[in-house]
Amino acid sequence: MAEEEEEKMAAAGGGCCLRPFSCEQGLLSRPDGSAAFLQGDTSVLAGLYGPAEVKGSKELPDRAALEVLLRPKVGLPGVVERSREQLLRQTCEAVLLGALHPRTAVTLVLQVLSDAGSLLSCCLNAACMGLLDAGLPLSSLFCGVTCALDPNGAIVLDPTTRQEQEARAVLTFAIDSTERKVLTATTKGSCSVEEMQQCLVAAQRAADTIFQFYRDSVRRKYSKS
Amino acid sequence: MKATPLSNCERRFILRAIEERKRLDGRQCYDYRNVRISFGADYGCCIVELGKTRILAQVSCELVPPKPNRPTEGILFFNLELSPMAAPGFEPGRQPELLVKLNRLIERCLRNSKCIDTESLCVVAGEKVWQIRLDLHLLNHDGNIIDAASIAGIVALCHFRRPDVSVQGEEVTVYTPEERDPVPLSIHHMPICVSFAFFQQGTYLLVDPSEREESVMDGLLVIAMNKHREICTIQSSGGIMLVKDQVLRCSKITAVKVAEITDLIQKALENDQKVRKEGGKFGFAESIPNQKITAFKMESATVDTNNVEEQAEEIITKADPPSEVFAKPILHTPGTAQIGEGMENSWGDLEESEKEEAVEEEGESEVTAFECEKIETEDTSTMRETKDEPIVLSDSEEEEVVILEPQELPKKTRTQTSSKQETTSKKAFNKRRKKKRAAH
Numbered sequence: 001m002a003e004e005e006e007e008k009m010a011a012a013g014g015g016c017c018l019r020p021f022s023c024e025q026g027l028l029s030r031p032d033g034s035a036a037f038l039q040g041d042t043s044v045l046a047g048l049y050g051p052a053e054v055k056g057s058k059e060l061p062d063r064a065a066l067e068v069l070l071r072p073k074v075g076l077p078g079v080v081e082r083s084r085e086q087l088l089r090q091t092c093e094a095v096l097l098g099a100l101h102p103r104t105a106v107t108l109v110l111q112v113l114s115d116a117g118s119l120l121s122c123c124l125n126a127a128c129m130g131l132l133d134a135g136l137p138l139s140s141l142f143c144g145v146t147c148a149l150d151p152n153g154a155i156v157l158d159p160t161t162r163q164e165q166e167a168r169a170v171l172t173f174a175i176d177s178t179e180r181k182v183l184t185a186t187t188k189g190s191c192s193v194e195e196m197q198q199c200l201v202a203a204q205r206a207a208d209t210i211f212q213f214y215r216d217s218v219r220r221k222y223s224k225s
Numbered sequence: 226m227k228a229t230p231l232s233n234c235e236r237r238f239i240l241r242a243i244e245e246r247k248r249l250d251g252r253q254c255y256d257y258r259n260v261r262i263s264f265g266a267d268y269g270c271c272i273v274e275l276g277k278t279r280i281l282a283q284v285s286c287e288l289v290p291p292k293p294n295r296p297t298e299g300i301l302f303f304n305l306e307l308s309p310m311a312a313p314g315f316e317p318g319r320q321p322e323l324l325v326k327l328n329r330l331i332e333r334c335l336r337n338s339k340c341i342d343t344e345s346l347c348v349v350a351g352e353k354v355w356q357i358r359l360d361l362h363l364l365n366h367d368g369n370i371i372d373a374a375s376i377a378g379i380v381a382l383c384h385f386r387r388p389d390v391s392v393q394g395e396e397v398t399v400y401t402p403e404e405r406d407p408v409p410l411s412i413h414h415m416p417i418c419v420s421f422a423f424f425q426q427g428t429y430l431l432v433d434p435s436e437r438e439e440s441v442m443d444g445l446l447v448i449a450m451n452k453h454r455e456i457c458t459i460q461s462s463g464g465i466m467l468v469k470d471q472v473l474r475c476s477k478i479t480a481v482k483v484a485e486i487t488d489l490i491q492k493a494l495e496n497d498q499k500v501r502k503e504g505g506k507f508g509f510a511e512s513i514p515n516q517k518i519t520a521f522k523m524e525s526a527t528v529d530t531n532n533v534e535e536q537a538e539e540i541i542t543k544a545d546p547p548s549e550v551f552a553k554p555i556l557h558t559p560g561t562a563q564i565g566e567g568m569e570n571s572w573g574d575l576e577e578s579e580k581e582e583a584v585e586e587e588g589e590s591e592v593t594a595f596e597c598e599k600i601e602t603e604d605t606s607t608m609r610e611t612k613d614e615p616i617v618l619s620d621s622e623e624e625e626v627v628i629l630e631p632q633e634l635p636k637k638t639r640t641q642t643s644s645k646q647e648t649t650s651k652k653a654f655n656k657r658r659k660k661k662r663a664a665h
Contacts, residue, residue, distance in 0.1 A: 016527065016528045016529070016530040017525055017526070017527045017528065018525060018526045018527075018528060019525055020510065020522065020523060020524050020525045021522070021523040021526075022510050022513055022520065022521065022522040022523065023520070023521055023522075024513050024517065024519055024520040024521075025519045025520075026519050027519065028277075028279065028310070028364065028365040029277040029365055029367055030310075030311060030312050030313070030365050030366055030367070031310060031365075034310075036509075036513070038509060038510045038513070040510075041266040041508050041509075041510070043265075043508075043509045043510070045281075045310070045364060047308075047310035047311075047364070047365075049226055049309075049313050050226075052226050052313065053226065053227055069309060069317055071306070071308055071310075071362065073270070073281070073283045073360065073362075074283055074285050074358065074360050075360070105226060107226060107309060109308060109309050109310035111281065111308060111310060111362060111364060113265060113270075113272070113281065113509055114265045114266055114267055114270060114508070114509065116266065155530055155533065157528055157530075193541065194537060194538070194541060197537035197540050197541055198533045198534055198536075198537040200537070201530075201533045201536045201537050201540075202528065202530045202533050205528050205529065205530065205533075206528045209526050209528055213521070213523045213526075216521060216523070217520075217521030220518055220519075220521050221518055221519050221521075223518060
């Protein structure tokens, strides 16, 4: 199946093609907000509790304390998960209007359902859809876009695992919805300043498609049929 | 986060309903909730939904040396996790009593029933065997975790394929899925747990209790059985006295439920296998119902990246060139070097700093603190960048640093009464600045 997708991408020209996206909101009954986000075969489930009572030591007097937990599918969370949790937390904190709920806790739990490349951007998208489903006040939305630079220097958006392995550099950006500004940037591998700017421009364009997808899925959720 | 306790009136309401042979979700006493099984794209990955209870299972394998006392047997490892996603009361990193109990029960159900042939997992006796690891994650807790976990566990084990291996003399070759088709585990039978909740000291019995019913029940009886009507595990907890008839009746109900569930599992497995063989679409994306309004799908979308290069070039040319770096390290002694000697401060005009040294010190320390902060934010890569003019922000930073110098000494403000208004306004301005900096 992965091969088929790659062929399709090659046919699309330049490899700049997002895999099929799907999203289901409010699928869990216990959390206050939940969303499953799928990018091709990569899928992440997000569950969110809050704003709720906070444990004494975590309480912040001026804003809501946001906790992000990323659970791998096999084994216990390790260093990679911890660092991604930090990254996701800082991104969410940038858009979450936590000052409206001081002395509360917001817990966001992300469960990896399957990893077929671009996992971090899928986590970011699931987190945003989860925040949206929970109805928490946000200053803007954000989306995650992963770009890979293949050995020839061509940009591949939303790469699969194999494309990520073959790539010279993998860049992930979180982009906000109001001005398409960069909230988070993280890179793996080496690339020049020009290439990074090119990836950024490509990511910003892909963000338009993703935000349209957000809009359409939320519109469908609040539609009558 | 704390779990919400059940209020007394809720408790009374549920118990009264049970006495009247009614259940909150409209089921009869012996009804099981709907079971839905969906498979992931990987082998050995499935999500089982039992009503609203949802469990993710993933099987993985690894070649390890066997246990010294059992050199020809593979190793099985089961792990059930109560994710904090499942209920607000579950905390990460803690092992509540419930979790220990559930893990033990899973182990008894799947390991001690000998449903998996461990001898077939041996590659080289005494040297290499397969370790099969089953991870179960509770995603949503709506009661009866153990039944859902046992179904998810056995489904994932049946669905799993391990890489094929061949042994030639001393050499062990593990084949990738492309080289040779992976092989399924040999599973003798499928033990499935069925839970019974007892109320009023065993007077009333409910099959497949929901979360609310579990919180008011007196006792729980779990029977694990396979479709051949063989009991694999039986456990009664909660300290209720059950009569023999009650246990026998439960085992009869179990047999019926297990037969139904086994049929369902086999059908689901066959379906998935058929789709995979025919090269159709499979994975979680296919199991999302299309007609639900909470679900939305988008086909593969193309993104136009034709003139990305030009746009990127434009941004780079618009941006100010990076400041020149005078990197002339002075090597004091081997292992100790110094850089930045004799460099000019480009952060602002600090000519008057000599005569206001005392006051300045504070400001300067803040400058350095600010500098550090700037570097830090860049390091953690949560920088904000403007799309068109990414340098604007750094300009404003410089501006702020210029304002860091207090225009007047505090001593002066005390003596100059005539220009009081002006100074107070300035003071206020400085204060505001400081506050802003603190906010940074």
